[in-house]
Amino acid sequence: MKDKKLLRAIQSIVGKENVSTSPEERVCYSYDATNIKHLPDMVVHPRKSEEISQIMRLANKHLIPVVPRGAGCGFSGGSVPIRGGISLVMTRMNRILQIDEENLTCTVEPGVVTGELQRTVEEMGLFYPPDPSSLEYCTIGGNIAEGAGGPRALRYGVTRDYVLALEVVLPQGEVVHTGSQVMKSVVGYDLTKLFVSSEGTLGIITKITLKLLPLPQSRKTMMVVYPSVEKAATTVSSIIMNKIIPSCLEFMDNSCINSVEDNLKAGLPRHAGAILIIEVDGSPLQTGKEMELISALCQKEGASQLMIAASAQEAEQMWKVRRSLSPAIASIRDSKINEDIVVPRSRIPQLISHIEELKRELKVVIPCFGHAGDGNLHLNFMYNKDDQDEAERIQRALHSVLQRVIELGGSLSGEHGIGFTKAPYLSMELDTATINLMKSIKKTFDPHNILNPGKIFPPDDEG
Secondary structure (H helix, E strand, O other): OOOHHHHHHHHHHHOHHHEEOOHHHHHHOOOOOOOOOOOOOEEEOOOOHHHHHHHHHHHHHHOOOEEEEOOOOOOOOOOOOOOOOEEEEOOOOOOEEEEEOOOOEEEEOOOOEHHHHHHHHHOOOEEOOOOOOOOOOOEHHHHHHHOOOOOOHHHHOOHHHHEEEEEEEOOOOOEEEEEOOOOOOOOOOOHHHHHOOOOOOOOEEEEEEEEOEEOOOEEEEEEEEEOOHHHHHHHHHHHHHOOOOOOEEEEEEHHHHHHHHHHHOOOOOOOOOEEEEEEEEEOHHHHHHHHHHHHHHHHHOOOOEEEEOOOHHHHHHHHHHHHOHHHHHOOOOOEEEEEEEEOOHHHHHHHHHHHHHHHHHHOOEOOEEEEHHHOEEEEEEEEOOOOHHHHHHHHHHHHHHHHHHHHOOOEOEOOOOOOOOOHHHHHHHOOHHHHHHHHHHHHHHOOOOOEOOOOOOOHHHOO
16 A cells, blocks of 8 residues: 555554555455455454444545455455455454343354354354355354345344344444344334445444344254256245245255265265255254155155255255355356346246256356245356357356346345446346435445445446
8 A cells, every 4th residue: 555654544553463465465355255356455454343433534534445354255246345445354353242041132243253153152052043155154244244144044034134233333434333132123214224235335343233042952954856957946836835934945956966976975866957955943843744744745746865864964964065065066167157046936946947948048057056945046157268159158148047037026136245246237126216215325324435335336326
């Protein structure tokens, strides 16, 4: 960074050891899971909200972009500093401040790793359900900023359903507190929900109060093999139509099955058209009954094989298959476009049919997996970057799928956010009046557009 005075000022706030302008450090914080790189000018590791407040006041004065960052594992470029500036890394703020067993809440800092929080509260007989596949390294702050979900969203909802209260540093340095520690509060506007899924564009979250649940007594997990994706898709609709809501209902197609098998050697059937991973939880009596009903429905819809985990270890092996999907499919091609679209659950078969038709017509590879139970599928449009013809066919397939999603009454992003990779498609789902309202909210909070600029709205449409 050329402004040495500003550098020294930030060093005085957080400590010299917590600020870096070295090329090596800047590269480490230049990308997320999209692998698209933009170098920040400076990397800063704050420890307290007061430090962040001072940094934001300085950034406003000097009109320096500030990009909040958790673990940097997002799929839409939300934490990528596309306009340089300060990468504000929140991982030092990683304390679990309180677990209230009487009121079933906890208060944490944004850098707490999701999986660590889950294990901590489960030791006390409590349960924090949101479980993104990156739970072993993603952070609660990042989950809130992106609106993360996970397999258990089918029964338990997503991250936003558990956020009760927030402490937030605004773009001009003010510290505000939203929400309440109690289960009900309708005092004023619901600013808490406004910050959830705002992708770090409205404020920097520094403290979080979350709702907890009692830990389910029993859990049963099943892997179901199908000869075709169509039969698996109709099974999903059949289960929901029969008023059974599993805690998880996950889908993976043949491309995914073979990619995982190449990496894990887990004994998956390479010939299978699709696999469902289904989990139920609750009381032992409830889980046993639901698993019987689901097994019968799966067989009725044409399942070729059913495997019910006999132990927690076997269940974990099934989930290891699911969590390995994203890195496994990376070997198919050297480049991919990752989308996490959502359609009404009853219309999953129609979407799957459209994707299969495109794959045949355009001769493209589109591995498909995800949270079929709530209609949220992860589509990976694979191509080799040096193959211009394949890249063009992939773009045609992508646009066709997104258009079909909207026609089916769906959404372009279920849990990965918009970032800058999906910003060009925003107007496919939202009308002009809605986009203008969102832009006016952004301008009210951040009049100088310094907080995570270039995200959500297309670059020529930020206002």
